[in-house]
Amino acid sequence: MSLFSELMDRNRVKRTRQRKTANAGMLTLTGLLTALALVPLFWIIGYVVIQGGKNINLDFFINLPRPLGISGGGVLSAIEGTLVVTLLAAVFAIPPGVLAAFYAARSPNTPLGVALRFSTDVLAGVPSIVVGLFAYTLLVVPMKHYSGLAGGAALAVLMLPTIIRTTEEMLKLVPASLREASLGLGAPEWKTSLRVLLPAASSGIITGFLLALARAVGETAPLLMTALGNERFDIKQIITSGVQSHLSVFQIIGHIINAPVDSLPLTLWKYAQQPYPERVAQAWTVALVLMLFVLIVNVSARVWIQSRTRRMKG
Amino acid sequence: MLKQLKSLSEKDWRVRIQRALHHGDRPWQGLLILFSGVVIVLMLVIGGMLWVKSSGSRNAFGLSFLAPTANPNWDPVNNLFQAWPFLYGTLVTSLFAILFALPIGIGIAIFLAELCPPWLRTPLTWLVELLAAIPSVVYGLWGIFVFLPKVVAPIGNFLADTLGRVPLAGALFTGPIPASGASRLAASLILTIMIVPTIAAVSRDVFLAIPPSQREAAKALGATEWETIWQVLIPYGRSGLLGAIILGLGRALGETMAVTMVIGNSIQGGISLLSAGYSMASIIANEFAESVSQLHTDALIEIGLVLFVITLLLNILARFLIWRVARQAPQEARS
Structure with a gap:
C-alpha cells in the first residue's frame, strides 16, 4: 500500500x-x-x-375562611366559587363549541371551515389576562359590579378552543359507515348529527370538556378583574335567605351568579402574598388540592382518549 | 271539492316549506354556520372592545405611552402613565426564556420523535405535557418559596460576578440580585420551565410530519443518526420549528400569575436582568382591580390591547408557518 x-x-x-x-x-x-x-x-x-x-383536613373543605388566629378555617367559599364559575363557563362554552366543531368536522375545507380552525388555533394563544379584560369590558362595566357571571364568561372563552379541537377530532373518528347508514335510512342531516354522531363521539367529547375544565379551574388572571374574590361567598346562606324571603328558584340562582365569588387559584394567590405562616400554609394546601384535581383529570382524560383512538382506528 | 282542494294546497304548502328547509337541514346548517361565525368573530370583538375602552388613555398620551424613556412615569395619583418599563420587562424576560427554552425544547422533541425507545415514548410525552397542565399560580407559589432561594439567587450571584464584569454587555447583568431572588432573571427562568412543553410538543409534531424517505436517504448516504437530524431533518422542518418557537414566545409574553409572583414588581429597575422589574401582564394583574381613576383603568386596558395585538400577530405567524410544514409534508411523501 x-x-x-x-x-x-x-x-x-x-x-x-x-x-x-x-x-x-x-x-x-x-x-x-x-x-x-x-x-x-x-x-x-x-x-x-x-x-x-401537612395540614389538609376536613375543616379545610367545609368551613368558610376564618380570621387569623382562629383555628378550623377552611376555603369553602373558594370551593363553591370555583364550582359556580366553572359551571357557568361550561354552560357558555359547550353548546357553541360543540356546534362549531360539527361544522369544522363536516366541512373542513370550505373557506369558513378553514377560517374557523385557524381562529380556534389563534384564540388558544390569546393571553388569559387579556380575556379577563375582555370579560370586564363586556360584562362588568355594563352591569356595574363584579360577578361570577363575568368570571364564567371569561373562562368560557378560554375553554372554547380546547372543546372545539377535541370534539372535532372525536367526530372525525366516528366511522363514516355509521353516518351513511343513518342517512341511507332517510334521517335528515341534523338528526344524524344529534342522534348518531353525537352519541358515538360523546365519551370523547366529555373527555375534551374535562381537559378544558382542568385548564379553566387553574386560571387566576382572568378572575382578578371579573370574579374579584369574596371571602364570605356562601351558597347555603344565599339559598336560606332567598327561601325565607320567598324568592323563586331563578331569582336565587340570579343572586348566586351575580355576586362576586372566590375561587381556589384566587385564594392561593392572595394567601401566598401574606406575611402570616398560617395563610401560607393554607396556600400550600390549596395548591395541593388544585394540582391533584388538574393532574388527575389530565391523566385520566389522556388515558381515555388514547384507548378510544386506538379502538376506533384499530 | 273545494275543501279537498284547500287541504291539498295546504299540504302542498307544508311540503314545500319542508322541502325548502330540507327536513330541518337548512336551519341546522344555519345554526352551525352561526356558531362557527361567533368563534371567528370573537377575536375581532376582543380587539374591538379593548380598542374602544382604552380610548381615554390613547387620546391622552398617544404614542408616547409606549415610547422608550429613561425615566418612566407611572403615577396613578397625578394621572401620568407610560408603559415602557412593562414593555421592556415583558420583552426581555420572554426573549431570555426563549433563549433558554429553545435548546431544551428542541432536544426533547428530537429525543421523543427520533431516538426514544417506543415503550418510553408515550409516558415521557405525557410527563412533558403535564408540565404545561400545572396551574400557573402553583408555579408562582413554588417559585417564591423554593425556586427563588434555591436556584435563582445562586445563579444570579454567579452571573453578576462573571458576565456582570464584562464591559457593555455586562449592563444586562449588573448585580447584585435582590436578596429574595425576585428579579427579571427569576421570571425568565420560570417562563423557561413553562414554555418548554409548548416548544417540545409542537416541534415533536413537526419532526413526526417529516416523511421517512428523508431519513432513509440521509442514512443510505452514510450519515450518522445525529448528522441526519442536524443536516437533514432540522433544515427540512425549519419553518415549523420557527413556528414552535414563536408559539412559545407568545405564551411567555402573556403568562401572568407566575411572573407576577417572582418578578419583584418594581417600576424602577434599570435594564439589568438581575434587578426586580415588572411585566405588562403583571401590572394589569396587580393594579386593575384597585385602579384609582378612569384614566388608570384605561391605561391598563391599553396595555392589555398592546399585549393582545403582539400575541395575535405572533400566533398568526406561528400557525401559518406550522401549517406550511404540515401541508407540504404529505405532498412530498406522495411524489
Whole structure:
C-alpha cells in the first residue's frame, strides 16, 4: 500500500471516530435535556404534596375562611366559587363549541371551515389576562359590579378552543359507515348529527370538556378583574335567605351568579402574598388540592382518549 | 271539492316549506354556520372592545405611552402613565426564556420523535405535557418559596460576578440580585420551565410530519443518526420549528400569575436582568382591580390591547408557518 493511501485511510478512520463520538454525545445530550425538563415537574409535585399534605383536613373543605388566629378555617367559599364559575363557563362554552366543531368536522375545507380552525388555533394563544379584560369590558362595566357571571364568561372563552379541537377530532373518528347508514335510512342531516354522531363521539367529547375544565379551574388572571374574590361567598346562606324571603328558584340562582365569588387559584394567590405562616400554609394546601384535581383529570382524560383512538382506528 | 282542494294546497304548502328547509337541514346548517361565525368573530370583538375602552388613555398620551424613556412615569395619583418599563420587562424576560427554552425544547422533541425507545415514548410525552397542565399560580407559589432561594439567587450571584464584569454587555447583568431572588432573571427562568412543553410538543409534531424517505436517504448516504437530524431533518422542518418557537414566545409574553409572583414588581429597575422589574401582564394583574381613576383603568386596558395585538400577530405567524410544514409534508411523501 502506498504512503498516500495509508494516510488517507488513517484520516478516514479518525474522521469516522470523530463523527461517531459527536453522534453519541449529541444523542445523550437530548436524553439529558429531557430528564432536565422533568426535574421541575417532580420537584413541584413532591414539594406541594409534602407542604400541602401537612395540614389538609376536613375543616379545610367545609368551613368558610376564618380570621387569623382562629383555628378550623377552611376555603369553602373558594370551593363553591370555583364550582359556580366553572359551571357557568361550561354552560357558555359547550353548546357553541360543540356546534362549531360539527361544522369544522363536516366541512373542513370550505373557506369558513378553514377560517374557523385557524381562529380556534389563534384564540388558544390569546393571553388569559387579556380575556379577563375582555370579560370586564363586556360584562362588568355594563352591569356595574363584579360577578361570577363575568368570571364564567371569561373562562368560557378560554375553554372554547380546547372543546372545539377535541370534539372535532372525536367526530372525525366516528366511522363514516355509521353516518351513511343513518342517512341511507332517510334521517335528515341534523338528526344524524344529534342522534348518531353525537352519541358515538360523546365519551370523547366529555373527555375534551374535562381537559378544558382542568385548564379553566387553574386560571387566576382572568378572575382578578371579573370574579374579584369574596371571602364570605356562601351558597347555603344565599339559598336560606332567598327561601325565607320567598324568592323563586331563578331569582336565587340570579343572586348566586351575580355576586362576586372566590375561587381556589384566587385564594392561593392572595394567601401566598401574606406575611402570616398560617395563610401560607393554607396556600400550600390549596395548591395541593388544585394540582391533584388538574393532574388527575389530565391523566385520566389522556388515558381515555388514547384507548378510544386506538379502538376506533384499530 | 273545494275543501279537498284547500287541504291539498295546504299540504302542498307544508311540503314545500319542508322541502325548502330540507327536513330541518337548512336551519341546522344555519345554526352551525352561526356558531362557527361567533368563534371567528370573537377575536375581532376582543380587539374591538379593548380598542374602544382604552380610548381615554390613547387620546391622552398617544404614542408616547409606549415610547422608550429613561425615566418612566407611572403615577396613578397625578394621572401620568407610560408603559415602557412593562414593555421592556415583558420583552426581555420572554426573549431570555426563549433563549433558554429553545435548546431544551428542541432536544426533547428530537429525543421523543427520533431516538426514544417506543415503550418510553408515550409516558415521557405525557410527563412533558403535564408540565404545561400545572396551574400557573402553583408555579408562582413554588417559585417564591423554593425556586427563588434555591436556584435563582445562586445563579444570579454567579452571573453578576462573571458576565456582570464584562464591559457593555455586562449592563444586562449588573448585580447584585435582590436578596429574595425576585428579579427579571427569576421570571425568565420560570417562563423557561413553562414554555418548554409548548416548544417540545409542537416541534415533536413537526419532526413526526417529516416523511421517512428523508431519513432513509440521509442514512443510505452514510450519515450518522445525529448528522441526519442536524443536516437533514432540522433544515427540512425549519419553518415549523420557527413556528414552535414563536408559539412559545407568545405564551411567555402573556403568562401572568407566575411572573407576577417572582418578578419583584418594581417600576424602577434599570435594564439589568438581575434587578426586580415588572411585566405588562403583571401590572394589569396587580393594579386593575384597585385602579384609582378612569384614566388608570384605561391605561391598563391599553396595555392589555398592546399585549393582545403582539400575541395575535405572533400566533398568526406561528400557525401559518406550522401549517406550511404540515401541508407540504404529505405532498412530498406522495411524489
